[in-house]
Amino acid sequence: MKIDAPATIAVAADHAGWELKDRLAEHLRANGYEVIDLGTNGPESVDYPDFGEAVGSAVAAGTAALGVAVCGSGLGIAMAAGKVAGIRAATVYDETSARLARKHNDANVICLGARLIEPERASAAVDAFLGASFEGGRHVPRVHKIGAIAERGDGTARRIGPTHPRSTTWAPKNDPDIDAVLSAELERQMTTVQLIASENFASPAVMAATGSVLTNKYSEGYPRRRYYGGNVNADTSEQLAIDRVKALFGAEHANVQPHSGSQANAAVYLALLDTGDTVMGMSLDQGGHLTHGSPVNASGRLYNFVSYGLTHSDERIDYEAMADLAREHRPKLIVAGATAYPRRIDPVPFREVCDEIGAVFMFDAAHIAGLIVGGVHINPVPYADIVTFTTHKTMRGPRGGTILCTQEYAKRIDSAVFPGSQGGPLDHAVAAKAVGFAEAARPEFAHYQARIVSNAAALADALGSHGFRLVSGGTDNHLLLIDLRTFDADLTGKVAQEALDAAGITLNRNSIPDDPRSPFVTSGLRMGTPSVTTQGMGPAEMAKIAEFTARVLRAPDDEDVIAQVRAEVAELCAAFPPYDR
Ligand SMILES: *Cc1c(COP(=O)(O)O)cnc(C)c1O
Numbered sequence: 001m002k003i004d005a006p007a008t009i010a011v012a013a014d015h016a017g018w019e020l021k022d023r024l025a026e027h028l029r030a031n032g033y034e035v036i037d038l039g040t041n042g043p044e045s046v047d048y049p050d051f052g053e054a055v056g057s058a059v060a061a062g063t064a065a066l067g068v069a070v071c072g073s074g075l076g077i078a079m080a081a082g083k084v085a086g087i088r089a090a091t092v093y094d095e096t097s098a099r100l101a102r103k104h105n106d107a108n109v110i111c112l113g114a115r116l117i118e119p120e121r122a123s124a125a126v127d128a129f130l131g132a133s134f135e136g137g138r139h140v141p142r143v144h145k146i147g148a149i150a151e152r153g154d155g156t157a158r159r160i161g162p163t164h165p166r167s168t169t170w171a172p173k174n175d176p177d178i179d180a181v182l183s184a185e186l187e188r189q190m191t192t193v194q195l196i197a198s199e200n201f202a203s204p205a206v207m208a209a210t211g212s213v214l215t216n217k218y219s220e221g222y223p224r225r226r227y228y229g230g231n232v233n234a235d236t237s238e239q240l241a242i243d244r245v246k247a248l249f250g251a252e253h254a255n256v257q258p259h260s261g262s263q264a265n266a267a268v269y270l271a272l273l274d275t276g277d278t279v280m281g282m283s284l285d286q287g288g289h290l291t292h293g294s295p296v297n298a299s300g301r302l303y304n305f306v307s308y309g310l311t312h313s314d315e316r317i318d319y320e321a322m323a324d325l326a327r328e329h330r331p332k333l334i335v336a337g338a339t340a341y342p343r344r345i346d347p348v349p350f351r352e353v354c355d356e357i358g359a360v361f362m363f364d365a366a367h368i369a370g371l372i373v374g375g376v377h378i379n380p381v382p383y384a385d386i387v388t389f390t391t392h393k394t395m396r397g398p399r400g401g402t403i404l405c406t407q408e409y410a411k412r413i414d415s416a417v418f419p420g421s422q423g424g425p426l427d428h429a430v431a432a433k434a435v436g437f438a439e440a441a442r443p444e445f446a447h448y449q450a451r452i453v454s455n456a457a458a459l460a461d462a463l464g465s466h467g468f469r470l471v472s473g474g475t476d477n478h479l480l481l482i483d484l485r486t487f488d489a490d491l492t493g494k495v496a497q498e499a500l501d502a503a504g505i506t507l508n509r510n511s512i513p514d515d516p517r518s519p520f521v522t523s524g525l526r527m528g529t530p531s532v533t534t535q536g537m538g539p540a541e542m543a544k545i546a547e548f549t550a551r552v553l554r555a556p557d558d559e560d561v562i563a564q565v566r567a568e569v570a571e572l573c574a575a576f577p578p579y580d581r
Helices: 018-030 048-060 076-081 095-103 119-131 139-152 176-191 204-210 232-249 261-272 298-302 319-329 347-357 369-373 407-421 427-440 443-465 493-502 530-534 539-554 559-575
Strands: 008-013 034-037 066-071 089-091 109-113 253-255 278-282 304-308 333-336 360-364 386-390 401-405 479-483 508-510 524-528
Touching: 008 018, 008 048, 018 034, 018 066, 018 119, 048 066, 048 076, 048 109, 066 076, 066 119, 076 089, 076 109, 095 119, 109 119, 139 443, 176 559, 204 427, 232 253, 232 369, 232 401, 232 427, 253 407, 261 298, 261 333, 261 360, 261 386, 261 401, 261 407, 278 319, 304 319, 319 347, 333 347, 347 360, 369 443, 401 407, 443 479, 443 530, 443 539, 493 508, 493 524, 493 539, 493 559, 530 539, 539 559
Parallel strands: 008 034, 008 066, 066 109, 089 109, 278 304, 278 333, 333 360, 360 386
Antiparallel strands: 253 401, 386 401, 479 524, 508 524
16 A cells, blocks of 8 residues: 555554653644544553554554554554554654665554653654655565465465355255256365466355346346346446446446456457457467467457567567567557466557557456456556456456456447347346455455465476476466476376376466477466465465476376375365365
């Protein structure tokens, strides 16, 4: 959180600190701050934890932007304030420690010891604290880790504690065949490791909305502009989803009706392009998505897609070659975004070349929308004209798609979704999107996203130590791509995927850049950490998963090894159940 000019400061102290606290409150008021004085206001003995909690709670609730607390040493009251979720309380001694607490640790409460610091120095420390701002950058993931500790609490992350994961309101006796399928699928999800980078475990609240009465409703049109009656509740639900997602991303306009990511992309193309128009996207075999112009997809059949890709040297997006290609082909639309790219995507070079040639810039954030909301990937919304994403990948909501755009494109996008390419929206999915967006607005969601990234880094390190080469040498997002050729030149992605599946490790084979094998066979594997992170696994578990993977792939035909790993996988999963049974 960045606060440049905090208007309201909460102050509190115990009996040893109240006089200094009063002086600091006076000092703050003299400098134009609004002060909330939470006491104590006299020498009678009180307990510092009560006042530490009070100041922490005022800041956590947003009543005050920052807090200042005083006790005899500044230590106990800091311990108490820091226990409030979202509070980073630091004991400071002078201007330097106060400034650093804010710049590096994003402290939102500082604590002073009335017995240890002169009043002038205390005032100067408070000024230094308020005058500094959080530097961000390398400090962001570290500060997120502080929050993640609180979230884990007892050493395991807080789970999103479901009640009836198979289904929410449905009586299994209605259909024993499908009930058996759901039971078996729950069992599979609970006892095997899910490393498919596009998957996640939705919360019970999301699943409850998905299985709700809104599935019965027809609501063609948009809130308060429907073609059917009886939409009072559907309107409220869709408007909530729209307002919440706009706030999450800072977008001017949102359409929450696309049934999927592919539908969202198709609607954007329909809104902006005529058949045969030139478009640019990342090629499928370098990490792009089917809907970015693959010949087997409608996008590739209806539009003239020109593909950009990666550099040979470091296997990152070749931004210069992309811009040269754009100057040469002058596409109407340039699509950024990928489905198997383990690095951050910089929107700036895309924006620049789009401005240069007069193209529209669309960013497909299907995989990384959650990372963006969590602050661990640059937000493309300020740069792109249009951003599409799926709600079920790192966003951890229901299956579906969403389109964000500037006001300039709002009407065209809405018309292209309905009536252009869809009929009635899936109102139950729209309600579930609203639930998911509210979950994503909580501070825990940012901690969760930071853990996804740190888990991917830990998994990458551990795989490297077992002799796997990773495409681009590692990852800075939620996924990684293994190049199997250096581990075992004869091992294909297909054989590796099947052996790991048998051992209870679920992932998908994936082409690697310039893969000599066909897309059906491949020389690579893709792994992602969103699901295992939702389960509460951490770096130690990532090391285990890497070791399991190496053991299986060293002997992909050995049934004893596979059986042994499968048993160990089941043991690991039992310790991190995604759902309560
Ligand atoms: C997953 C994905 C999509 C498509 O999402 P669906 O909901 O499966 O249609 C589109 N673009 C990218 C980059 C993706 O990763």
